[in-house]
Amino acid sequence: MSYTEEELKKELETKEYEYGFYTDIESETFPIGLNEKVVSAISKKKNEPEWMKTWRLEAYRAWLEMEEPDWANVNYEKPDFQAISYYSAPKNKNQYKSLDEVDPELLETFNKLGISINEQKKLTGVAMDIVVDSVSVATTFRDTLAKKGIIFCSISEAIRDYPDLVKKYIGSIVPARDNYYAALNSAVFSDGSFCYIPKGVKCPMELSTYFRINQAGTGQFERTLLIADEGSYVSYLEGCTAPSRDENQLHAAVVELIAHDNAEIKYSTVQNWFPGNKEGKGGVYNFVTKRGICYNNSKISWTQVETGSAITWKYPSCILKGDNSIGEFYSIAVTNNFQQADTGTKMIHIGKNTRSTIISKGISAGNSQNSYRGLVQVNSRAKNARNFSQCDSLLMGNKCGAHTFPYIEAKNNSAQIEHEATTSKIGEDQIFYCNQRGIETEKAIALIVNGFSKEVLNKLPMEFAVEAQKLLEISLEGSVG
């Protein structure tokens, strides 16, 4: 055929991380190591109230007694938690009123990423709370949002300015003791985003945050808390890219979503952490806990495009507590070279007439391993619960793996649960067919992968879908993108 499997493999291997660069912004970094003093120091650095410090310390003590989980289908050298610095902030911590005040080198970084704040501001109307390393450096559109009573700020600011809200909700969905990484995050989280949508308010714009890891050897522990009060609506976008590194970087984020009665939250992620080089060296460890709770008639929809990280451990979940509530999970996970992903979702049906949909698309290339792990749990009082799950895997070459681990626990006999799964391979005949129509191989692969992922890409907000398609292309190919 016009393009042999050997050539395909070679081409995939030569793909370099497009966003591999490093910004030399003056940073203030803590010495490495973790103990109660460090936890207290983080809290102090951020001028947190006493209750927050206590909460962190309790989480830290809980973490000490926990063990790093090893049930996921991933292999890696366990991080040395004493070799990590737990705080790194750009030295210039002023909040900027205009872009002119922002470090030009930082702006240059954004330009390289193609996410110039300027353009974003003007063209897309997206308000962004940009997090570089650990501290927010630029926030836009806050005034527009404030007029509607919407709070969108960094979690540090929220702890300072809206302590009652934070105190009420933080750790309510993902308790500090929930799991090893959540406990670690609770103890040392550096920054993150906070969002509150008041009753009956429909957020007039997509809320967006870009995260990046920027300081060598600094773990990043983001904390996101999003509350949609009764009858409100919000669409939240989160995207990230990270510079190349030789050493592994740990990323353990926690995201908590609360959808009150009749509220709807759409949470979209495009994740492109540094995946390591083609020998499997370096890359980000991404151990994330994301969970949302749905009260009566509410809806949470998770959409994720995962193309980066050396190791991904991530299960955005929905607790369908309220009657008639809806949980959705749409996922594309791409692994290439030596990447390993173990990702999926948990749908916990508690209320009556609750519904959940799971669409998972896994794409594996190179020597990578891509696992879907999902739980559909129907509790005894969840009458007429329904779930539909579809897990599709696409393989490229013959050295990668695709795995599916669906768990179903139904304790109510009125439940209707459907599970479909397919596995396919990009065929040389498909590529030749495209070649014969004048479509070159790289473009052909992009076309096939985009077609495979279409149901999920369609769920992303328009401006994000374009970026996601671009990421799919550069994740799998030599020079397309």
Added chain:
Amino acid sequence: MLTIENLHAVVDGKLILNGIDLDVKAGEIHAIMGPNGSGKSTLSSVIAGNKVYEMTKGNILLNGENINELDAETRAHKGIFISFQYPVEIPGVSVTNFIKTAINASRKAQGLEDMPASEMLKKIRQKAALLDIDTKFLSRSLNEGFSGGEKKRNEIFQMAMLEPKLSILDETDSGLDIDALKIVANGVNRLRNKNNAVILITHYQRLLNYIIPDFVHVINEGKIVKSGTKDLAKELEAKGYDWIKKELN
């Protein structure tokens, strides 16, 4: 338009084409017939530049240019089109999206901008009408769940859209009922002009009742063993391929 000289091709160490000579001029229709396994489909694959087949000897010239070393997409950009016997499925990619991508890929190779959306849409509607294609069909995933007839009609639709110089129709009649065959043949006839050429690869004479060839070639064991006019096809239909084999012996 197309000149093939002493073409030899091998797959998995097995010699499939054993010295093919063929000359196709603009405006002509050639039919290539032959028993199963004679090398008919291999010939179309080799002309298209499928690397599974190794060309061991000979030349392929397109409008005087030697294309031996060109890859498949470049050959396509130069105007070679294959209507495949077994078109592949590409789930999630609509017929429209696929043809749009193909057209713009060829335009890019020629240094042209993407075709404007309005022009594309107009062209799609026009060519769909030519082949009796429902516009709903165009938003379906490429070849996924298509009937045999739909697949072949979709191939001819792509041919109509791409306006190739040389079209090779590989067993386009197989899997078609008589109505679909008429529509496809009608389409091919209407797309025909003095600047393009068509090679029909077929096992049966049936298609040649609807698309009248200027020349008929019989291929056996990787070689063209007999050439003639459309009457040769009728003779073959009446006497069978064994007649040719016997005659050769």
